[in-house]
Amino acid sequence: MTIRVAIRPMQLSDLAQVQAIDRRSFSMPWPASAYEYELNENPYSLLWVAEISPEEGEAIVVGIIVVWLILDEAHIASIAVHPDYRAQRIAQQLLISALRGAIQKGSQIATLEVRAQNQIAQRLYKRFMFEVIGRRVRYYRDNNEDALIMTATGLGPAYLEWLDQGLWRADAPTEN
Numbered sequence: 001m002t003i004r005v006a007i008r009p010m011q012l013s014d015l016a017q018v019q020a021i022d023r024r025s026f027s028m029p030w031p032a033s034a035y036e037y038e039l040n041e042n043p044y045s046l047l048w049v050a051e052i053s054p055e056e057g058e059a060i061v062v063g064i065i066v067v068w069l070i071l072d073e074a075h076i077a078s079i080a081v082h083p084d085y086r087a088q089r090i091a092q093q094l095l096i097s098a099l100r101g102a103i104q105k106g107s108q109i110a111t112l113e114v115r116a117q118n119q120i121a122q123r124l125y126k127r128f129m130f131e132v133i134g135r136r137v138r139y140y141r142d143n144n145e146d147a148l149i150m151t152a153t154g155l156g157p158a159y160l161e162w163l164d165q166g167l168w169r170a171d172a173p174t175e176n
């Protein structure tokens, strides 16, 4: 199922909802000040939220993504969807917007670290052509889990066209 969301830049007024999603999604959430720093102080940080607008009531932030632009690399620093709204393709929509935005700013590769046991996130990334290129042993301090380093290369105009044409939908990623 795909739920319709609006993807828009994160604002300071979103922070309470953003932190609530972060805390419900990660065993080591970012400190409260981190998102504020990213929004106010880090010119190389791109932050978006996914928002749904119910027929009645206020819009609700249901997902977040943070990307750091480091030279020609887009580093996906964080992506999370509120537990009540998962498996509705919200993370896919966030990732597409983030990759588009990063490519428009000159990124040629995208990288990230993901917990070795986090199959759901790895499946998401593989759909967008990320491949495992390395492993950081015992990277996560809370449970000593390894991190996989995943990279998508060749993010130029052809990749943008591949995104725009929806070709990423075509094949489910292979398990391994």
Ligand SMILES: CC(C)(COP(=O)(O)OP(=O)(O)OC[C@H]1O[C@@H](n2cnc3c(N)ncnc32)[C@H](O)[C@@H]1OP(=O)(O)O)[C@@H](O)C(=O)NCCC(=O)NCCS
Binding pocket: 025, 026, 079, 080, 081, 082, 085, 086, 087, 088, 089, 090, 091, 092, 093, 112, 113, 114, 115, 118, 120, 121, 123, 124, 127, 172, 173
């Ligand atoms: C990883 C996460 C962001 C995915 O968000 P989401 O909106 O549920 O993901 P999507 O609905 O866009 O689905 C992405 C893929 O994961 C699969 N997926 C999502 N939830 C799933 C579930 N509960 N079980 C199995 N597969 C699932 C989808 O089927 C989809 O794959 P497909 O297109 O090949 O079918 C979300 O689970 C989350 O916030 N997890 C906690 C934070 C986290 O682990 N972040 C990643 C850090 S590296």
